Amino acid sequence: MSHALLMFLGFIAITLWITWWAARRSSGSSQFFAAGRSLKAWQNGIAVAGDYMSAASFLGIAGIIAFQGYDGFMYSVGWLVAYLTVLLLVAEPLRNAGKYTMADVLAYRLSPRPVRAMGALSTITVSTFYMIAQMVGAGALVSLLLKDTGISYQTAVTGIGVLMIVYVVFGGMLATTWVQIVKAILLIAGTILLSILVLAHYGFSLGAFFDAIGQVTYTNAQGARVTQDFMTPGLRYTPPYGALDLVSLGMALIFGTAGLPHILVRFYTVPDARTARNSVVWAMLIIGGFYILTTFLGFGAATIVGRDFIAANGGTNMSAPLLARALAGDLFFAFISAIAFATILAVVAGLTISASTSFAHDFWTNVLHHGRERREGEEVRVARVTAFFVGAISILIAIVLGPTANVAFLVALAFAVAASANLPVIVLSLFWRRFNTAGAVCGLATGLVSSLVLIALSPSIMKGGAIFPLENPGIVSIPLGFLGAVLGTLLTREPRAEQKFTELSVRANTGLGAERAASH
């Protein structure tokens, strides 16, 4: 299996060269946090795709489709449609009115210390959930792939953690962006290759491929051999609560994306709102193309490799790499596994930089020190130190957890928290004049607490004796997040916030006074 190691080392060499290049150009806050706001639409679009298509997309969706057929494809659909929320409602106003973080837009017209403190807390919570999922994916890969090379799970996870710290600390947003671009291109190339090989396996006949999906044979929980049509819905989401769970998942996916801090910060890396808009469109083309191809990855693994074999050889998350091995042998298996590693690495770097930025900019500078740097460059220094701690803590969590649950499912929970806590306050602060500080704090708190509590009471955590019957809390916690925000607002009055809405609205809609690209 040393091919995989070699290819992965090749990727690491490229990314370290990118980091070195970026570190030499990187100076000043807007360079470190926002890549100087000088990226082109296609660059940021590919980087958004690279930041978004995580281990959950590549390993997780392929796994869910391979095991539960059509129902897994519902993840693919939701994850693309979600970008319409970003495109129509959030990306441009955010770019026009903010500076480095999601909370910038809230702090614009609300009392900044409470909303920034809550915004930073929710950013770090969402990023942690997301990070856990990535690390679990890394763990699954490592335990299967590198067991012959003498590299343990702990060593590999530590390696990934150290690399993401290096990218972020030395290269900032610029290095993170280019790591994501390289990864996105590799991921798309790997996915297209794998899809072509699946089709080739069926003699390039879509008909033969779909016929095979119509009769997938596997051993069910009772130990009996069954043959099922994997194209028919209902293998994962079964009565009595399946339908509600499906809607709940959908809500989390399409409202969560526009509340994901590591995606939102990407829109600060472009010169203006128009470029932000075009980069969303670039991202939608790439992401949509990729998710359509999960048809081949997932159903290909179900029909060619088979559920039983995958379950015995690494579990659901290993479906795509095992498919690669079945189709083209160990070398291609190594290539696909190296891509999966690269995917994880790029996403954790994106998560680390957004969590560190939020801590340094929202909490350190604006909450603790009233919006002023005491010394030139303090904010960047704090962000670098935070990145180090974020990295160290995620390494620890990953080592404690080990590879267990499906990563697409874990990431869906992160989306539920983002949709319940972040999205309501972002949308209301942009579009509702009456909205105020109490509403924002209340909305963030209710969204965060309700989604976390419902996850803790769900079957995912409590198994059989679950108090809350749905896997995904979105259908309850998203309305609760909105309700908290509205009630908090209506119970208090804040004339200043209403007065500042006029300014926010002019800025958000025209781009007048927006942060400009660094000249260099």
Added chain:
Amino acid sequence: MCAAAVNAFGTTRCLSAPNVCVPYTGLSTLESYDNMQNESRHDWERLAATAEFKTLLRAKARFIVPATVFFIVYYFALPLLVGYAPALMAKKVFGVVNVAYLFALSQFFVAWALAWLYVRAAGRFDKLAAAVIAKEPR
């Protein structure tokens, strides 16, 4: 937690300038709002009152509101039908390809089409926004 928030922000305090009443957050007024940008360079109230700005907002709302309602309805039709009309969704169209899969696939193309329409419309919004900014003396 909401009760606490109400207590914290419910009382307002009037400062020396009689018309500036802000919620009491325990901070001095100047510090309690961000001064991230050099913001008072523009007369925002005047700009917001211009006919150009109102035209811009109306044009954006006319596109964005129906587009958002449409995509939310179209999207949620999928999980709702899959969940509550399984027989209809399992109906085979050709081979094993059923209504559920085709409907799911259509979501991708509808999303792309909507994005394309929005970018076209947004070109108009950019011109309207430029007209608003032109109202502002440099």
